[in-house]
Amino acid sequence: MKTSISVSLALSLGSWLGLVNAYWRMTCSVAQTGRVDPILSPGSVSGHVHLLSGATNVNTTSDYDTLSVASCTTCSVQKDLSAYWTPLMYYQFANGSLTPVPNDGTVVYYLGRGVDVANAIPFPKGLKMVSGDSTVRSYDNTTMTYGNSTYPSRPVADRVSFVCIDYTNETPQTTFLNNTDCPDGLRAQIQFQSCWDGVNLYKSDQSHVAYLSQIDNGACPPTHPYLMPHLFFEIYYFPNSMDTSDGGQFVFSNGDTTGYGFHGDFMDGWDNDVLTEAVAQCLVNDTDGVISECAPLEASQDDYYANNCPERPALVDEQVKGILSKLPGCNNVTSGPEAAPQGICSTEPSLITPEDTDGETRVKPTINSTTVTMSSGSTATYYGCYIDETSGRALSGASTTNSTGMTTALCGAYCQNKGYSVFGTEYSDECYCGSSISASYATNETGCAMACIGNLTEYCGGSARLSVWLISGNETDSSTSSGPTVANSTYISCYSDGTSGRTLTTRTTDSSMTLAECASIAQTSNYKYFGLEYSDECWVGNTLASTGTTLAEGKCDMTCAGNTSEICGGSNALSLFQNKLYEQPGNPSTVNITGKSAQFGYLGCYTEGTSGRALGGSSSYSTTSSSMTVELCVAACYARGYDYAGVEYSDECYCNNIGITNGATTASSGCSMICDGNVAEYCGGSNRVNVYELKNSTSASRLARREQQHSRRFMLSHWFGLS
Numbered sequence: 001m002k003t004s005i006s007v008s009l010a011l012s013l014g015s016w017l018g019l020v021n022a023y024w025r026m027t028c029s030v031a032q033t034g035r036v037d038p039i040l041s042p043g044s045v046s047g048h049v050h051l052l053s054g055a056t057n058v059n060t061t062s063d064y065d066t067l068s069v070a071s072c073t074t075c076s077v078q079k080d081l082s083a084y085w086t087p088l089m090y091y092q093f094a095n096g097s098l099t100p101v102p103n104d105g106t107v108v109y110y111l112g113r114g115v116d117v118a119n120a121i122p123f124p125k126g127l128k129m130v131s132g133d134s135t136v137r138s139y140d141n142t143t144m145t146y147g148n149s150t151y152p153s154r155p156v157a158d159r160v161s162f163v164c165i166d167y168t169n170e171t172p173q174t175t176f177l178n179n180t181d182c183p184d185g186l187r188a189q190i191q192f193q194s195c196w197d198g199v200n201l202y203k204s205d206q207s208h209v210a211y212l213s214q215i216d217n218g219a220c221p222p223t224h225p226y227l228m229p230h231l232f233f234e235i236y237y238f239p240n241s242m243d244t245s246d247g248g249q250f251v252f253s254n255g256d257t258t259g260y261g262f263h264g265d266f267m268d269g270w271d272n273d274v275l276t277e278a279v280a281q282c283l284v285n286d287t288d289g290v291i292s293e294c295a296p297l298e299a300s301q302d303d304y305y306a307n308n309c310p311e312r313p314a315l316v317d318e319q320v321k322g323i324l325s326k327l328p329g330c331n332n333v334t335s336g337p338e339a340a341p342q343g344i345c346s347t348e349p350s351l352i353t354p355e356d357t358d359g360e361t362r363v364k365p366t367i368n369s370t371t372v373t374m375s376s377g378s379t380a381t382y383y384g385c386y387i388d389e390t391s392g393r394a395l396s397g398a399s400t401t402n403s404t405g406m407t408t409a410l411c412g413a414y415c416q417n418k419g420y421s422v423f424g425t426e427y428s429d430e431c432y433c434g435s436s437i438s439a440s441y442a443t444n445e446t447g448c449a450m451a452c453i454g455n456l457t458e459y460c461g462g463s464a465r466l467s468v469w470l471i472s473g474n475e476t477d478s479s480t481s482s483g484p485t486v487a488n489s490t491y492i493s494c495y496s497d498g499t500s501g502r503t504l505t506t507r508t509t510d511s512s513m514t515l516a517e518c519a520s521i522a523q524t525s526n527y528k529y530f531g532l533e534y535s536d537e538c539w540v541g542n543t544l545a546s547t548g549t550t551l552a553e554g555k556c557d558m559t560c561a562g563n564t565s566e567i568c569g570g571s572n573a574l575s576l577f578q579n580k581l582y583e584q585p586g587n588p589s590t591v592n593i594t595g596k597s598a599q600f601g602y603l604g605c606y607t608e609g610t611s612g613r614a615l616g617g618s619s620s621y622s623t624t625s626s627s628m629t630v631e632l633c634v635a636a637c638y639a640r641g642y643d644y645a646g647v648e649y650s651d652e653c654y655c656n657n658i659g660i661t662n663g664a665t666t667a668s669s670g671c672s673m674i675c676d677g678n679v680a681e682y683c684g685g686s687n688r689v690n691v692y693e694l695k696n697s698t699s700a701s702r703l704a705r706r707e708q709q710h711s712r713r714f715m716l717s718h719w720f721g722l723s
């Protein structure tokens with residue numbers, strides 16, 4: 001599981017700090033876990049394990065200068081390359097072995113506190129300080145902060161506190177580790193000295209700094225007149241995620257089961273100009289603590305710091321995670337009340353110098369790199385940031401993850417090999433392939449801000465966000481190899497429509513449109529082509545308008561209204577198919593009347609007249625049928641004694657004895673509607689009729705047919721399905 005800082009946990013701050021003035025809050029994931037402490041143990045292995053946040057390059061020799069060249073910080077504001085650390089909490093099983101308690105990183109607060117807050121100064125460049133005492137195991141009620149009659153003092157021991165979080169029951173804050181049955185997490189908290197002597201950046205007895213008279217408020221002592229931001233850490237642990245049924249105990253890495261020995265360290269690495277601006281503008285003003293409301297900080301806020309600046313490999317050659325037989329270092333587990341001085345080991349593990357991944361200055365990824373060349377030599381072009389859904393992927397083809405090496409090119413090569421032309425990277429290390437992506441998933445770039453785990457200068461999407469790319473030159477290849485498949489149909493390509501005329505003639509809209517439904521419409525009506533557009537439209541036709549043209553597959557990016565795993569075109573774009581069952585329709589040149597020697601011959605396509613039907617006249621007849629065919633119409637007319645028969649508008653049939661009375665012959669293209677009862681025949685068109693004429697007709701034969709017809713009227717009405 002990836003580190004994700006739960007900001008919601010940080011919102012209960014006000015309960016303890018009483019008076020909430022302006023402040024800002026940065027969430028910080030883990031930069032390093034190990035016996036590293038560049039303040040108290042520079043150049044060597046620290047006495048106990050720390051959880052370090054901030055500058056990614058923090059190591060045993062860090063100072064302001066080296067921190068400030070770090071390529072990134074695990075805190076949200078990238079211009080703050082400070083380091084922040086505290087002892088790590090473990091669970092000690094009843095049998096003595098230990099394992100770290102899961103934590104969610106550190107939340108660092110910069111609070112505007114103290115009566116003189118309006119005159120607060122930024123941390124002097126290079127300041128270092130430690131708050132708390134690792135050796136204590138009891139509450140010291142005698143060592144007090146500075147105070148006088150106006151500004152009362154307070155036990156310094158109050159700098160440490162714990163909150164066992166239970167959102168349903170308010171729990172008291174304690175200065176020691178008391179209740180660890182915390183449904184919503186345990187917060188270990190440490191407050192820092194806010195008053196500076198104006199001279200020293202560090203003194204090992206911490207006398208260069210002093211607490212406010214009330215620690216989190218009040219006045220600075222006259223010896224330390226410079227008020228700085230009030231620094232406060234919250235570290236979120238999840239003791240309830242441990243199985244504690246064996247009756248073990250929680251203990252900090254310094255051997256402290258009481259919590260009194262909890263402490264925090266700060267080493268400044270700020271871009272001093274940014275800190276100066278932030279202190280001036282936001283320590284008085286930003287009452288929400290939100291970085292985005294503090295312009296100097298927002299400028300370098302990275303929503304994906306936790307992923308874009310991952311925890312570095314261990315710097316000390318020893319195990320500090322997993323199941324341990326003892327606390328790293330020489331730390332006996334003690335519960336006080338007497339102090340427990342830091343144990344010194346006779347031998348220490350060696351320091352290791354992991355591959356300096358930090359040497360290359362990290363470049364903020366930019367979406368302006370819109371093309372990437374893949375190993376195949378093909379080029380991928382950036383297409384945009386898209387929303388992905390865990391149920392029903394936006395790119396539903398093959399997928400892969402590479403938690404160490406994912407890059408745009410790697411994902412592109414993977415998808416190209418699988419025959420896909422569209423790919424997307426997500427959550428820094430995931431890769432998804434597809435043939436197209438629905439425009440409905442398009443979003444702004446904000447969510448695609450995670451660097452690729454394998455190339456920190458490239459973006460690889462975000463949480464539920466895909467950085468989508470198109471492989472150039474492969475748009476149409478892939479469509480045939482991996483395009484959508486529909487039975488008895490051949491996918492042609494994504495095809496333009498609508499911008500300068502319709503590509504296909506006839507539209508059916510259905511809110512549950514699928515590829516199969518449109519195919520069925522085309523097959524039923526014997527259309528040569530069908531195309532889906534805009535999710536819910538099915539267009540059919542027998543010719544493709546010359547205004548249409550092949551488009552890049554990516555333009556067909558909308559899922560079908562009735563099946564989100566299928567693509568149904570896009571805006572002005574058809575997912576175009578050819579119907580393999582299509583039969584070229586025609587006009588039968590002769591129609592024989594079943595059981596008779598009579599035969600009708602085709603006359604041609606005629607327009608209906610403006611003042612009457614083409615087959616008009618006083619004794620004309622007409623009917624309609626949802627199963628109309630040329631044969632049916634001709635037989636019906638013949639049965640009624642008519643010599644002329646005409647089919648129109650797919651389902652209409654007209655009869656008369658006098659032939660064309662109105663209208664005129666016209667181009668056969670006007671009579672291109674398929675008969676409702678036979679997809680291989682034309683039945684006229686709109687105001688266009690295909691006319692057939694009885695060969696060798698005589699008036700006697702017509703009369704005879706009418707006589708017969710009369711007795712069959714009832715039957716005929718059934719036969720035609722007339723209502």
Ligand SMILES: *[C@@H]1O[C@H](CO)[C@@H](O)[C@H](O)[C@H]1NC(C)=O
Pocket residue numbers: 057058059060061062066067353358
């Ligand atoms: C600590 O980090 C700095 C900056 O990356 C580097 O120059 C220095 O060599 C490192 N020290 C050790 C002991 O690795």
Ligand SMILES: *[C@@H]1O[C@H](CO)[C@@H](O)[C@H](O)[C@H]1NC(C)=O
Pocket residue numbers: 141142
């Ligand atoms: C400090 O604590 C001790 C032991 O609990 C108690 O006897 C003493 O009165 C306390 N002193 C003050 C100043 O509160």
Ligand SMILES: *[C@@H]1O[C@H](CO)[C@@H](O)[C@H](O)[C@H]1NC(C)=O
Pocket residue numbers: 172173174178179180
């Ligand atoms: C310590 O925790 C227990 C519950 O485990 C609670 O009853 C008690 O009030 C707590 N003590 C303090 C001082 O908060």
Ligand SMILES: *[C@@H]1O[C@H](CO)[C@@H](O)[C@H](O)[C@H]1NC(C)=O
Pocket residue numbers: 147148149150151219220221222
């Ligand atoms: C109390 O301390 C503050 C801050 O140092 C100082 O300004 C003030 O004069 C002091 N008041 C008294 C009564 O000593």
Ligand SMILES: *[C@@H]1O[C@H](CO)[C@@H](O)[C@H](O)[C@H]1NC(C)=O
Pocket residue numbers: 330332341342343344
């Ligand atoms: C830790 O405990 C062992 C055994 O009880 C003892 O010999 C050793 O001195 C202790 N170390 C410290 C630093 O207290």
Ligand SMILES: *[C@@H]1O[C@H](CO)[C@@H](O)[C@H](O)[C@H]1NC(C)=O
Pocket residue numbers: 366368
């Ligand atoms: C990136 O593109 C934007 C918009 O086209 C432009 O304003 C910006 O200057 C570009 N940045 C770089 C680093 O090229």
Ligand SMILES: *[C@@H]1O[C@H](CO)[C@@H](O)[C@H](O)[C@H]1NC(C)=O
Pocket residue numbers: 402403404405406410454
């Ligand atoms: C991840 O990518 C790297 C760099 O391309 C490669 O060396 C490694 O084999 C990949 N790992 C997996 C599991 O595919």
Ligand SMILES: *[C@@H]1O[C@H](CO)[C@@H](O)[C@H](O)[C@H]1NC(C)=O
Pocket residue numbers: 376378416417418419420472473474477
């Ligand atoms: C298209 O992709 C295939 C793999 O599916 C690859 O073999 C071919 O070279 C690619 N064509 C181009 C022009 O990139």
Ligand SMILES: *[C@@H]1O[C@H](CO)[C@@H](O)[C@H](O)[C@H]1NC(C)=O
Pocket residue numbers: 443444445446447
């Ligand atoms: C980008 O989209 C997010 C929601 O995904 C929204 O909160 C944000 O305001 C958008 N940003 C811009 C610049 O449109």
Ligand SMILES: *[C@@H]1O[C@H](CO)[C@@H](O)[C@H](O)[C@H]1NC(C)=O
Pocket residue numbers: 369372407455456457458
């Ligand atoms: C990282 O990505 C950038 C931008 O796409 C590219 O120029 C660079 O060559 C890549 N680096 C590596 C090692 O692949």
Ligand SMILES: *[C@@H]1O[C@H](CO)[C@@H](O)[C@H](O)[C@H]1NC(C)=O
Pocket residue numbers: 487488581
């Ligand atoms: C494809 O067409 C053939 C011939 O009309 C038909 O037998 C078959 O059922 C059709 N297949 C599907 C899946 O519709």
